[in-house]
Amino acid sequence: MLKYRIIPVTPYQQNCTLLWCDETMKSAIVDPGGDLHRIRQAVTETGTELEKIILTHGHLDHVGGTEELAKELNLPIEGPHPDDMFWIEQLPQQAQMMQFPPVKAFEPNRFLYQGDSVSVGNVSLGVRHCPGHTPGHVILFSEEKNLALVGDVLFQGSIGRTDFPRGDFDTLVKSITEQLWPLGDDMQFIPGHGPMSTFGVERQTNPFVADKNFG
Numbered sequence: 001m002l003k004y005r006i007i008p009v010t011p012y013q014q015n016c017t018l019l020w021c022d023e024t025m026k027s028a029i030v031d032p033g034g035d036l037h038r039i040r041q042a043v044t045e046t047g048t049e050l051e052k053i054i055l056t057h058g059h060l061d062h063v064g065g066t067e068e069l070a071k072e073l074n075l076p077i078e079g080p081h082p083d084d085m086f087w088i089e090q091l092p093q094q095a096q097m098m099q100f101p102p103v104k105a106f107e108p109n110r111f112l113y114q115g116d117s118v119s120v121g122n123v124s125l126g127v128r129h130c131p132g133h134t135p136g137h138v139i140l141f142s143e144e145k146n147l148a149l150v151g152d153v154l155f156q157g158s159i160g161r162t163d164f165p166r167g168d169f170d171t172l173v174k175s176i177t178e179q180l181w182p183l184g185d186d187m188q189f190i191p192g193h194g195p196m197s198t199f200g201v202e203r204q205t206n207p208f209v210a211d212k213n214f215g
């Protein structure tokens with residue numbers, strides 16, 4: 001069975017998430033934006049063994065700790081979709097601009113595409129390509145656990161910014177309604193920032209993507 005712990009990191013309180021399989025106690029860290037001491041502590045506290053890094057998209061607050069952690073623990077990096085490589089290549093400049101500690105660019109070991117799956121121990125997660133906030137954004141979901149990790153695609157009561165290079169509002173709304181909603185109203189999600197919610201609640205109340213907007 002899949003287990004998780006949310007570890008808010010960076011000044012942006014990004015919801016880095018430790019996922020693990022309670023049969024094998026193997027874990028994966030999703031979006032290690034920084035504050036690696038907090039991530040190491042969560043790994044120790046849960047008694048899990050980190051086997052990989054998974055990335056939803058190339059923004060600094062989501063991937064800033066990736067290169068250092070991957071090197072330190074010799075971990076493979078899975079994701080995001082290759083269309084986010086321009087963000088990853090610009091990480092050193094992003095870090096300087098946002099006044100983060102210096103960050104190096106890196107090359108993922110595996111890009112993720114629509115319909116892929118990623119494993120954590122014996123658990124398998126599905127992948128959907130959800131462009132709009134960034135062109136190469138992917139989300140992860142577990143039907144068994146009824147849980148999705150959606151990065152900056154959707155938040156409780158809001159959606160991701162679309163004013164970045166190659167961001168697009170209509171594309172983001174389409175990703176949400178065509179890739180997230182079909183996963184089911186009961187599905188809980190961990191957004192990139194802020195509290196958890198369910199797709200059903202957002203379909204009723206989210207001012208950007210509620211069903212009534214499209215009636």
Ligand SMILES: [Zn+2]
Nearest residue numbers: 057059133152
């Ligand atoms: Zn972002």
Ligand SMILES: [Zn+2]
Nearest residue numbers: 014061152192
């Ligand atoms: Zn973010």
